[in-house]
Amino acid sequence: MIMTAISLENITVQFGSFIPLKDINIQVEEGAFISIVGPNGGGKSTLIKVLLGLIKPEKGNARIFGKNPDEISSGLIGYVPQIKTLDRSFPALPIELVVSGISSNWSGFMNTPTKKLAIEAMEQVGVAHLSKRPLSKLSGGELQKVYLARSIARKPKLLFLDEPVTGIDSAAEKDITRLIDEYQNTSNITVIMVTHDWEAAYHHSSKVLLLNKTVVCFDSPATAFRDENLRMAFGHIGHQHEMNFGVKHHD
Amino acid sequence: MIEMLSYPFMQRAIIAGILVGFIGSYYGAFIVQRKMSFMGDGLAHAAFGGIALGLLLNSEPLWVALPFTVFVAILITLIRDKTELEMDTSIGILFAVSVALGIIFISLKKEYSTDAFAFLFGSILTVSKIDLLLTFIIGLITLLTFFSLWKRWAYATFDSELAKSDRLPVKTDDYILSILIAVSIVLSIKLVGIVLIAAFLVIPAASARLVSSTFFRMTILSIIFGAVSSIVGLVASFLFDMPSGATIILVQAIIFVICIFLGRVKK
Numbered sequence: 189m190i191m192t193a194i195s196l197e198n199i200t201v202q203f204g205s206f207i208p209l210k211d212i213n214i215q216v217e218e219g220a221f222i223s224i225v226g227p228n229g230g231g232k233s234t235l236i237k238v239l240l241g242l243i244k245p246e247k248g249n250a251r252i253f254g255k256n257p258d259e260i261s262s263g264l265i266g267y268v269p270q271i272k273t274l275d276r277s278f279p280a281l282p283i284e285l286v287v288s289g290i291s292s293n294w295s296g297f298m299n300t301p302t303k304k305l306a307i308e309a310m311e312q313v314g315v316a317h318l319s320k321r322p323l324s325k326l327s328g329g330e331l332q333k334v335y336l337a338r339s340i341a342r343k344p345k346l347l348f349l350d351e352p353v354t355g356i357d358s359a360a361e362k363d364i365t366r367l368i369d370e371y372q373n374t375s376n377i378t379v380i381m382v383t384h385d386w387e388a389a390y391h392h393s394s395k396v397l398l399l400n401k402t403v404v405c406f407d408s409p410a411t412a413f414r415d416e417n418l419r420m421a422f423g424h425i426g427h428q429h430e431m432n433f434g435v436k437h438h439d
Numbered sequence: 440m441i442e443m444l445s446y447p448f449m450q451r452a453i454i455a456g457i458l459v460g461f462i463g464s465y466y467g468a469f470i471v472q473r474k475m476s477f478m479g480d481g482l483a484h485a486a487f488g489g490i491a492l493g494l495l496l497n498s499e500p501l502w503v504a505l506p507f508t509v510f511v512a513i514l515i516t517l518i519r520d521k522t523e524l525e526m527d528t529s530i531g532i533l534f535a536v537s538v539a540l541g542i543i544f545i546s547l548k549k550e551y552s553t554d555a556f557a558f559l560f561g562s563i564l565t566v567s568k569i570d571l572l573l574t575f576i577i578g579l580i581t582l583l584t585f586f587s588l589w590k591r592w593a594y595a596t597f598d599s600e601l602a603k604s605d606r607l608p609v610k611t612d613d614y615i616l617s618i619l620i621a622v623s624i625v626l627s628i629k630l631v632g633i634v635l636i637a638a639f640l641v642i643p644a645a646s647a648r649l650v651s652s653t654f655f656r657m658t659i660l661s662i663i664f665g666a667v668s669s670i671v672g673l674v675a676s677f678l679f680d681m682p683s684g685a686t687i688i689l690v691q692a693i694i695f696v697i698c699i700f701l702g703r704v705k706k
């Protein structure tokens with residue numbers, strides 16, 4: 189029987205008079221790969237933060253595996269934040285970052301079993317050779333892979349990725365999306381990915397959530413990327429549409 | 440050198456210097472990495488307001504400065520949390536208000552007081568046994584946080600949102616850190632003075648950052664630089680008859696310059 193991983197009922201988030209999310213209702217089945225697509229300021233990252241338990245909604249009910257988001261054990265959740273939020277002046281090595289994913293803390297000393305687990309996760313995404321290079325010297329793509337290794341090192345049941353391919357070159361972009369896809373296929377975890385990459389969302393997701401403060405469409409990629417839905421979400425259909433999908437829904 | 444160490448005041452000064460060097464430089468690693476360098480200055484000047492109030496009330500200035508500065512530290516963190524202002528802005532506001540209050544409190548005291556100005560520059564050579572005991576206690580508390588809170592503070596320093604997503608009590612930890620920094624500043628004022636305390640919180644940690652690839656190494660090196668600069672500074676001030684607090688800061692500056700060169704060589 190397929191379980192429900194995420195259930196959102198009438199979620200509304202409000203900061204003063206600003207309402208980034210209004211009446212969000214979705215159900216996500218375990219093992220699904222969901223891409224969240226929408227314009228800037230459309231509430232995508234806010235939704236991820238609600239799911240992580242970092243933002244409490246003004247209204248509504250959010251459940252992850254039947255529990256409140258802030259009651260879920262952090263070990264069940266993998267989170268790859270936007271790399272633009274990283275403070276590159278912080279002195280750290282990639283292996284420390286991956287170990288922090290396993291221990292849910294920052295370790296001064298790393299014991300051998302934890303180190304071994306971290307290296308295994310780094311090998312899985314092909315960055316083990318970077319384990320001792322300062323974070324500040326990694327490229328955007330390398331850094332994203334380290335974050336991915338950090339998330340999968342704890343063997344989560346649910347993986348949140350907030351714009352994992354933003355700000356990196358297209359080769360690394362394809363590489364990362366492939367890694368996420370491969371990992372999801374082998375481990376059957378639920379993946380929620382915020383992305384501006386429509387092509388990746390189209391080809392890798394089981395469902396696409398088109399979001400602009402409220403749910404515009406939550407359906408298969410082919411349905412979600414229909415012209416009328418894109419117009420409702422973005423106000424236009426975007427030049428990526430024809431280029432990337434090779435599907436024609438123009439009216 | 441042996442003669443110098445035979446003086447009890449010098450022995451107390453060296454122990455106090457090592458303790459303050461350890462305490463200030465340990466918290467300094469977080470202050471520098473969280474880009475809160477202005478906090479040391481801000482809280483030291485807030486302490487000036489408390490000291491002036493203590494003098495006005497004819498009580499022990501440091502005992503009034505302690506709650507006063509802790510209150511300001513909490514207020515700084517609260518303003519950052521509850522408004523859209525950045526921390527340096529809330530520090531800037533409370534820094535100015537505290538100094539203004541200090542000046543008003545001093546003006547309200549009828550007789551002229553040189554005491555308040557003595558706290559501006561401090562005097563590590565006049566440290567009493569009670570001062571030493573208090574510094575030792577805060578040193579012990581600091582050591583305890585090294586084993587219990589360092590991991591959490593370090594994680595939140597790296598990325599507070601990531602730490603929150605791992606269910607760490609980041610907000611509570613921030614308040615604990617701010618309060619301990621405030622207490623450390625007040626207790627260190629008598630030794631190095633309001634004007635120089637900020638240097639203890641910034642220079643050793645900034646030097647350590649230049650030659651460290653991990654935050655743990657940065658913390659340890661910062662502590663070593665802080666303690667070593669205190670010892671070398673005190674010895675130099677005794678030998679060359681120079682003001683002790685200022686000499687310690689100059690030694691820290693020399694270490695900083697050396698670290699700039701070492702950091703470049705490492706690159």
